[in-house]
Amino acid sequence: MQVLDGKIASQSVKEQLRQEVSQLMAEGKRAPHLAAILVGSNGASETYVANKVKSCAEIGFESTLVRLEETVSEEALLNTIQNLNNDAGIDGILVQLPLPKHISEQKVIETIHPDKDVDGFHPNSVGKLVQGLETFVPATPYGIMLMLEHFNISTKGKHAVVIGRSNIVGRPMSVLLSSNHAYGNCTVTICHSHTANLKEICLQGDIIVAALGRPEFVKADMVKPGAVIIDVGITRVNDATAKKGYRIKGDVAYNEVATVAGAITPVPGGVGLMTIAGLMKNTLVAYKRRIS
Numbered sequence: 001m002q003v004l005d006g007k008i009a010s011q012s013v014k015e016q017l018r019q020e021v022s023q024l025m026a027e028g029k030r031a032p033h034l035a036a037i038l039v040g041s042n043g044a045s046e047t048y049v050a051n052k053v054k055s056c057a058e059i060g061f062e063s064t065l066v067r068l069e070e071t072v073s074e075e076a077l078l079n080t081i082q083n084l085n086n087d088a089g090i091d092g093i094l095v096q097l098p099l100p101k102h103i104s105e106q107k108v109i110e111t112i113h114p115d116k117d118v119d120g121f122h123p124n125s126v127g128k129l130v131q132g133l134e135t136f137v138p139a140t141p142y143g144i145m146l147m148l149e150h151f152n153i154s155t156k157g158k159h160a161v162v163i164g165r166s167n168i169v170g171r172p173m174s175v176l177l178s179s180n181h182a183y184g185n186c187t188v189t190i191c192h193s194h195t196a197n198l199k200e201i202c203l204q205g206d207i208i209v210a211a212l213g214r215p216e217f218v219k220a221d222m223v224k225p226g227a228v229i230i231d232v233g234i235t236r237v238n239d240a241t242a243k244k245g246y247r248i249k250g251d252v253a254y255n256e257v258a259t260v261a262g263a264i265t266p267v268p269g270g271v272g273l274m275t276i277a278g279l280m281k282n283t284l285v286a287y288k289r290r291i292s
């Protein structure tokens, strides 16, 4: 059984980026610049944005964190995005999700200029992804592809079962795994809350991507022996005995599934770290397109 360690894979991706940036700096170019907008002070979002800012610094990117009050109006947020769209010094823009209920996520996503859409959530980016055109791929599915590549997991002709159909993970993941490229060419089944016989379908999966947001949902009796298990879950579960007062749980019951699987990503220390690596790669691409 192989543990697909996101720390090792993400460090490798980030080191390649660091070297590339260092070369660009040596040529006298400016640094790539990522802008992140954080609305409110959700604990998990704070952590993720802080990890993004830290990764920028490690690689040699500039970053700007724009913090807005939980009560900010939708109009003010859209204006903030427009200002960043018009700022020639900014290469990539992301708005950390989820947003407060009074703000339309769709409007926010569509306001980010497609050239700066490093999260790959804009309909332009999604349409290009579906058509197999070069574009910004959403960071989590992109990070998973980078992980498959790092550990050289063979995917061609395999049956991949994706659990969850979110725009951020499940849907783009199903497109990537079924596309014609080195770590694609799978036959993909996408499962969701209305799927009948989910367990039987999972048992057919050579690869399972669990992205439904329900802690420890995938159990050992749902997994074919030797399957590759990709756990996208990151639910914080209260635990008074833990240092931070909570534990992060994946969508896979790790201990039991690890006895059946051929390879598995841990949580934490798996897909989450690759998400940041994917975002950093997108930011460098956005920058390169803008300076060339």
Ligand SMILES: Nc1nc2c(c(=O)[nH]1)N[C@@H](CN(C=O)c1ccc(C(=O)N[C@@H](CCC(=O)O)C(=O)O)cc1)CN2
Pocket (backbone or CB within 6 Å): 044, 047, 048, 049, 051, 094, 095, 096, 097, 098, 119, 138, 139, 140, 168, 234, 248, 267, 268, 269, 270, 271, 272, 273, 275, 276
């Ligand atoms: N604008 C976006 N919002 C959200 C995205 C996204 O890609 N863009 N994805 C998720 C959250 N996410 C990125 O923002 C994310 C999730 C997890 C991690 C991560 O580093 N996880 C660590 C554990 C960190 C911790 O909680 O202590 C791990 O798994 O080891 C980074 C980014 C929703 N929103």
Ligand SMILES: [Mg+2]
Pocket (backbone or CB within 6 Å): 033, 062, 089, 090
């Ligand atoms: Mg700048």
